Amino acid sequence: MTATITDKKVLMKGNYAIANAAVLAGCQCYFGYPITPQSEIGEFMSGKMQELGRAYVSAESELAAINMTIGACSTGVKAMTSSSSCAVALMQEGLSYAASDQLPVVLISVMRGGPGLGNIYPSQGDYFQATRGGGNGDYKLIVLAPSTVQECADLTYKAFYLAQKYRNPTVLLADGLLGQMMEPVQFKEYPYPEIDNSDWKLTGAKGRDARIIRSYAPLADNQCVYLEKLFAKYKQIEENETEWEEIGTEDADIVLVSFGSTARNAKTAAKICRQRGLKVGILRPITLFPFPTKRLQELSAKVKMIISVEVNMGQMIQDVKLAVNGKVPVRLIKKPVGAPPSPEEIVSQIEELI
């Protein structure tokens, strides 16, 4: 698996598409520890990075992997790690530090079943892990949710760009289905501008004062000022970077909200509903933070019901409810773990709910 830029589509697993896109995005350092269902990313990187003379380390743990990534990012190079669910859990300390240190860490999180060891089936059970964070303190990660293998590639580019642009750890939140399935994908050149980081990266204190990247804030007053600044940045991210896809919402009575691989079946379900005379549309958040809250507020003023479709016990529905704020009923169609519910299953549950 050695694709680079191609002018035609190639058939590829999502995990390989992510890894190849990362290489094309200019990722100079990869650090990782194997875990199903994302191990192909590390396998691809081990060969490719060495072939290109870039850095690759088989880390001794996910704790080490995330901290190696932090170290590399502190020098201004693009660096990433990848993992899954119970092992992303081990990275939460590092993500909290990276958010506080404002370092452009890129994490590829390919979700599997949980809690605990769970299983290796696809899942969306780490929506909270990604958007709320398991690390300590007040912070936000930028979270991008691909729905196709092509988007796995495109949003990997974007993850590197947004991480650099906002100096903020950024998560590509895929799942075992997207990681393992093959679809045609086309790789373009990295489409984003490079961000100047000459004013903060660690290069050795030559001809200038030493720079310290730290999160230790012994004085509460300083920490208050710092957190306000950090959250002003998050507000900017919400204003500038919220992204979603919308189909058939103009005249919809019911709007489905669904992300990632599950949204594929939710889209088909909405189509089937239309054929049966039900006015159903879909909103697919592409960014989970920032979440398309404003758009959902607008839609909730004109629809009769909003349904969150997820492969977990109902996590994103909390963000949907916060946006809708009681204006219309918000319902859940869920599957606890595994491949997404089929379009027919979703349709029959919609019919039960109305």
Added chain:
Amino acid sequence: MATQVFKIPESFRKDAKYTFCPGCDHGVAIRLVAECLEELGLTEKAIAACSIGCSVTIYDFLNVDSLEAPHGRALAEATGIKRACPDKFVFTYQGDGDFASIGLAESMHAALRGENLSAICINNTTYGMTGGQLGPTTILGQVTTTSPTGRNLEYYGYPIKIAEHIALCDGTAFSARVSLDTVPNIRKAKEAIKKAFEVQIKGLGFGFVEILSTCPTNWKMTPQKAHERVKNEMMPVFKPGIYKDITAEK
């Protein structure tokens, strides 16, 4: 004729304020690090990965670009820095709890991989910043706030001999244990730190120095008594010496 016998290294911050307890050896250790950086011309190309505990404040004393790592993760972050920028000089300055308890995996694996890094570990047989609890190097019989009747084998097991363990790693180029209890020993400590820095410059692998140090506040001792303890109680258990030096073997 006046002769200059002491000078503050350029790598030392002019605005640094002494924040350690009276009699604590961190001040001496950090000065030695600063002197070695300066004498080897490394200050402007150095990047430090700092740890958690009293040792983290090294970034308040040195004119060196620094990254503050989570507890135990300094050598993982240092690995990331060095792999990203192989031409920089990258070192860690850690306590024994950071290096050999919570961070033992990161420390050992950096040595096993033979990362071109230099690591300094302050061994004061206790968790200093948190108030003197039992750590991985607390010696048998030692009273701490979490070993109120002294470290016994039944509840706590044995302390770790760090320099010996690091010397066993194939990727280690230099591993030594030094002490700061006397002027001759301080001189030896400086030589060891310099050697741990030089093996990185030569690309020979992992350089390590364990420094036996005082913690008078938590030991509840005067500075003098604390240094006597280093000599009488610590050095018999943690014997100073060079445990590995691949440059000497050649």
